Amino acid sequence: MEGLLSVSVGTVFWASISFLIVLFLLSKFAWKPIVQSLKEREEGIANALNEADRARLEMQKLQAGNEQLLKEAREERDQILKDAKAVAEKLRAEAVAKTQADADRMIAAAKAEIETQKKAAITELKNSVATLSIDIAEKLVREKLSDSDKQKALNQAMAADISAN
């Protein structure tokens, strides 16, 4: 108890030796692996954060790409629809035109047929009328020529007709 501030050689000796040994042991076998693992973990965390950031950016990019794709798809769909409509319109127009043409042609054919038929009918009618007229005229002539009087009268009438002409 030689005052608190005295220094004992023995204590200094033991403290130096033991502290330095422990310092060496801990530095080599404890602090080195501990600090190493801490560093690795820190790096790991930093890497993970970076990765997450990058993934987020990529996601954003992907989303933007998706949107672009969607837009393109929509445009394409619109285009296709438009095209389809045009085609349909065209087809319809063609169909209409074709139908019209068919109808026209059929009408024309019908008209021609009708004309032919009409002509035939007229011809037939004319023939029938002629036959009938001849028959009637025959009958009339026979009648007129059945007696002399009448023959005379007819002659006269016909002569009168002719002379009147």
Add this chain to the structure above:
Amino acid sequence: MPNLLENFKTNIAKTFVICLLSVFGTTVAVASGTDHAGEEKFRPGDMIMHHISDAHQIHIVGRIYIPLPVIIYNHGHLDMFMSSNFWNGFDAHGELQFKPYTASSGTTYENHHEIIYISEGEQAHHEPLAYAQVGHEVLVDSSAHATDSLAVVTAPVEDTHAAHGHKALDFSITKSVAGMLFILVLMVIIFLNVAKTYKQRKGQAPKGLQNLLEPFILFVRNEVAVPSIGKKKADRYVPFLLTVFFFIWMCNLLGLIPFLGGFNITGTMSITLVLAMIVFVITSFSGNGHYWGHIFWPPGIPFGIKLILVPIEILSIFIKPTVLMIRLTANITAGHIIILAFVGLVLLFGQSSAVAGYSVGIGAVIFMVFMFFIELLVAFLQAYVFTLLAALYFGDATQEHHHEEAHH
């Protein structure tokens, strides 16, 4: 959060009980003494010094002591024996008494106030007190015809050093050395274990002891070493800083545990001296040209001022570690003294009357609890301050050149 609060509350309760027990325990120990010899006065100063000084045995409580090995280097040979060989029963106060001991080598040693002396001659102890006080010469004369070296000494112990021969070269495992060795072994066990956990649980979240200590390891590395030394060079000094930080902190905490002998490891100058010396050696060896240049030839300062400044700078190389040493010793010792002073206060009043003792005791315990909390903080703080200052010195020594241009 409520869990934490709950913990804190139980901790308060525990500390309180410990304080109470320590006061009560010491009271019992001393009370048994005062019963026998009412005349003798209790001297708080002695009690305090007894607790904070280094010793060759660990005082647990009352009359329970743990002996420690005494190792003495004496003229080319080592004498080793247990300190219990010095013990000579207890006096009326229950205080340990000492007697000389003759080692197997034939040399007789004496433990006088925890300093080992080589007895110059056994006759000195047989002489009456008055004769012994005559002086050194008389004792040297009488040593010539000293024969019965095994004589048991019962004479009262004198205070004059001359009566005890000369100081022995003492390499004993004293209380502080034992405490220090215990902490160092504990540190090796704990941190090797933690290092193993780190290796086994690579890349996983920390667990258990590792989880408990990691914040402090990170604190020393990221808050102490890196800001003071710089990221690039810090790694070289981190092992030392971590070792010193945990060593000081654990030693400080050990000193706060009652019934463990009242260790005052970091309040022992010899031990803080070693720590400071290591800091000094590391600082000097890592000092670059820039560091030494600033000390021996500070740039940009007139010659006249240089004459004054250079000696101051040279002195500061030694002052810095000295300050480290004294600050730690003084802070830790002061904390112990304050707590012990409160104990002494209780015992002092208890001596005059039991009522006074108990009533003062109530107040003293409250203050002691308060002091214990402050000491818990100081235990950490001083470890931090020592580590931080050591790191700053290392940083100073390894500072790069570009700083020089900054203050031109």
